[in-house]
Amino acid sequence: MRICPRFGCSILAASLALAILPAPAAADDEPQVLATIDGEAITSADLELLCTSRGLAYPVEQPLRAQLLNQLIDRRLIRAFLDRRKVVADPDQVTARLDLIRKVISASGEDFAKVLERLGYTEDSFRREIALPLAWQAHINATVTDSQIREYFSAHRAELDGTRVSARQIVLLVKDDAPSREEAETRLQQIRADLLAGNVSFADAAREHSDSPSGRDGGELGTFPRHGAVAEPIARIAFSLKPGEISEPFQSSRGVHLLEVTDRTAGNLSLEDVRPQVLRRLSQQTWQQQVAAERERTDIRILD
Known part of the structure; x- marks a missing residue:
């Protein structure tokens, strides 16, 4: 069962652009703490890195700034959730994804290590970013049942079968x-x-x-x-x-x-025709539900 949720695909898509993006602006001051999650800081450097990897000029104005900050918070919450459940990405999948990104960046004439350095990543921290969507995929594979897939298709048939x-x-x-x-x-x-x-x-x-x-x-x-x-x-x-x-x-x-x-x-597409689409929707739905649950149990403080 292969899941490529919205947040997961963005890692690879953003990486393809890393080689042509300018380096983030140098900062004279220490990064500003924008939010804390149970005391763990999310800083302006984290936000700048997210903007740079998506080709957005930094700083960004509201309301986009708040949206991006909340995405950073959500990712931290999901990472903590997966860590608690001891869900990890397949190391071979992480290595394969990393090798693909390395090849794309190298093919553009850029040095992979230098691209990561100018964006504030080490290879280990970049592997951790790549591993998050793959770990989430592993969680979905283990928890979404065929019954859930069929129930979702039945409830949303007209949206999915080509009607x-x-x-x-x-x-x-x-x-x-x-x-x-x-x-x-x-x-x-x-x-x-x-x-x-x-x-x-x-x-x-x-x-x-x-x-x-x-x-x-x-x-x-x-x-x-x-x-x-x-x-x-x-x-x-x-x-x-x-x-x-x-x-x-x-x-x-x-x-x-x-x-x-x-x-x-009426459409004539069967569940098997649209199974990947159903899986993506269930993955996104589960992500949103889990984020909501994590936000209820976590001390989140927005300081920005």
Whole structure:
């Protein structure tokens, strides 16, 4: 069972960029302590290293700074959890991953040891970074059961089996201020009442009221899967509706929407077709749940 959770893939992806990244700026002062986890410090040097490995200019501003700091905290918490359970990565897998990264960096004309040095890693500390996602993979392999995999697929079948829906929308573009959004929602509630009463067709209402270019086509959004084709709020609502149903008004970053699903085509992908995707989702879900549990039992102090 091979798992490559989001946080794990980033180690290799970031490493491929290490050879072309500039060195972090030299600091005259001692690194600032940004947070402590049961007294163990996370410093500005840790944050700078994370930014550098991801190609981000340091320092970073809020809210990204807080997001990255929380990612550092989460990784420390998971590492402590795995250490307590005595879960370790397969040394051969760690060596293979390290050798791959070494080859990629060397192929770029850079010296592997110097790249690690300028980013603040020793080979041992870099091995420890590589080992974390592999150790997490070992934990998932040992704890996720086939029953859990099947249950997840059954509960999320339409998201995973290639199901597609056809829909159309009415959208009122609004500014971020609450009164504008409330007014748009009230207006769409009135339009929805007219639609449900049969006073107007959805297509005609879209042509008259929608601020989107799709309004000219009766609000048609076409046919799309659950993920990756349309904005997440639209996809989420569309897949919660049956053909012929009209949603309540809902909000996105663009404005307030009304959605009608006109058709649904069931997918034909089996669990075995999408098993790696199910495993990735379960891995990420388990990671989030474990982080939440660790945060409950750990003394975390944000000083930044």
